[in-house]
Amino acid sequence: MSMKTKLIKLIKDLIKSGNKDAFDFQVFQNFKSESLTLSEILTRIATYSGLTSSDYEAIKKGIEKAISKNATKEIKQEIKK
Amino acid sequence: MPVVCANNCVTSPLSEILYDNCPEKNIRRLKPYKVVFLDCSAVPFGAMTDLTSNSQWVTALATANPVRFGELATFAMPKPETEKATNSICQATETVVEKIQGFTFSSFYMDNTTYTDGDFVCDFYKAIQGKTMVMLSCDGNWMLYSKSWTAGANPGVGGLVGDAWYEFENKANLGINVEVFTDITNDCLAWVKLPTNTFNTIAG
Numbered sequence: 001m002s003m004k005t006k007l008i009k010l011i012k013d014l015i016k017s018g019n020k021d022a023f024d025f026q027v028f029q030n031f032k033s034e035s036l037t038l039s040e041i042l043t044r045i046a047t048y049s050g051l052t053s054s055d056y057e058a059i060k061k062g063i064e065k066a067i068s069k070n071a072t073k074e075i076k077q078e079i080k081k
Numbered sequence: 082m083p084v085v086c087a088n089n090c091v092t093s094p095l096s097e098i099l100y101d102n103c104p105e106k107n108i109r110r111l112k113p114y115k116v117v118f119l120d121c122s123a124v125p126f127g128a129m130t131d132l133t134s135n136s137q138w139v140t141a142l143a144t145a146n147p148v149r150f151g152e153l154a155t156f157a158m159p160k161p162e163t164e165k166a167t168n169s170i171c172q173a174t175e176t177v178v179e180k181i182q183g184f185t186f187s188s189f190y191m192d193n194t195t196y197t198d199g200d201f202v203c204d205f206y207k208a209i210q211g212k213t214m215v216m217l218s219c220d221g222n223w224m225l226y227s228k229s230w231t232a233g234a235n236p237g238v239g240g241l242v243g244d245a246w247y248e249f250e251n252k253a254n255l256g257i258n259v260e261v262f263t264d265i266t267n268d269c270l271a272w273v274k275l276p277t278n279t280f281n282t283i284a285g
Contacts, residue, residue, distance in 0.1 A: 005097050012099070028232050031130050040131070047132050047273055050231045 003056040004045070010060055011042045014067070023066050027055065038063075109272065112220035113156030115284050116186060116259070118148040118212040119237045130232045132224070135279040142282065145235075148212070149285045150201070154256065156186040156216070161265060182265045184216075187248070187258045202257055205245035209261060213237020215283065222280040228269035240264050 015038050025041055026033035027048065036044070045051075045059070100107050119125075125145035129137045164179040191198045214237050216225040226236040243261030275283070 002094050002096060005099065008099060028130075031232055034130070043133055043273075044131065047271070048231045049229045 003053040003060070004051070007045060007056045007060045007063075008042065010063065011038050011045065014038050014063075015042070019067070021066070023063060027051070027059065109223065110220050111218040111223060113151075113153045113186065114217045114219035115149050115151035115153065116156075116184075116214055116216050117237075117283055117285075118150070118209070118214050119145045119235065121211050121213055121235065121237075121239060123233065123235045126235050127233050129234075129236070132226065132230065132236055132273050133275055133279055135276065135282050138279055138282045147283075147285065148201075150186075150257075150259065151188050152190055154187050154189050156184070158182070158184055178266070179264070180266045181262050182270065183260065183262045184214075185258070185260045187256050189254045189256050191255060191257075198257060202245045202247060205259070206243065209241045209243050212241060213239040214241060214261065214263075217275075217280060217284050222275045222277060224273050224275050224280070224283065226271055226273065228271035230271065238263050238268075238270065240268075 019038055022035045022037055023041060024033045025036045025044070027044070041059075041063070045056075119142075122145075125141045125143070129141055131137055161180045161182045163177045163181075165175040166178045168174045168176055213227070213235050217223070218225075225238070227238045230236040240263050241261050243259065245257055245259045248256045248258045
């Protein structure tokens with residue numbers, strides 16, 4: 001399975017799970033970072049060309065990292081309650 | 082003897098189609114509506130990061146000199162013409178070395194006030210080489226564009242050659258037929274579903 005396919009599957013699964021987080025998304029140096037939802041990121045991934053396997057892997061790791069940070073935040077909030 | 086691959090050479094990966102579990106969601110029904118020709122330059126699209134963004138298309142179209150053709154009466158995308166080369170007479174292996182995609186389409190819509198359809202037909206074969214092309218389908222708001230598009234690039238299918246001509250028979254309506262070809266040996270065609278406001282902006 002290609003890295004692009006793995007990334008798309010990860011994003012689709014996260015969308016199905018109801019994730020509505022916004023992520024700072026910057027793939028190209030010449031463009032500013034944008035705050036995007038997973039659905040918006042999915043469209044970008046699906047339409048951009050010229051990305052390498054390592055680019056897809058980096059995006060996947062970035063999303064996973066951001067998700068785990070948000071999860072930690074949510075857990076902390078739960079504890080406070 | 083089991084069937085094996087011809088050689089052990091590394092080939093390009095073949096991408097998997099990620100089908101939806103609901104079969105009806107896997108159908109892409111098209112009703113070709115308009116073809117939009119854009120200037121070949123990438124400059125108008127320099128800030129485009131999202132093909133579905135209405136505001137980004139508004140900005141880009143302001144300087145991309147869009148020429149809209151339609152409403153379409155017909156649209157066809159036949160099997161690409163390929164040129165193959167024989168690499169080895171003994172092993173009978175052939176490789177595709179060139180792949181040309183043709184599009185043929187027509188419209189009965191004319192300008193009966195200022196007759197600019199005549200200018201379109203007259204200019205077409207000379208001007209088309211400076212244009213790229215996207216096609217819009219009113220069913221599903223699909224847009225056909227260049228698979229090689231990425232942020233900041235021109236999304237139209239480029240490298241176009243072709244011609245346009247009037248066609249008329251007996252007592253029917255006057256039509257304009259268009260035929261264009263693009264080299265897809267190293268490029269491909271792609272589809273994206275647009276939000277309605279973006280679709281309407283591009284369709285004009």
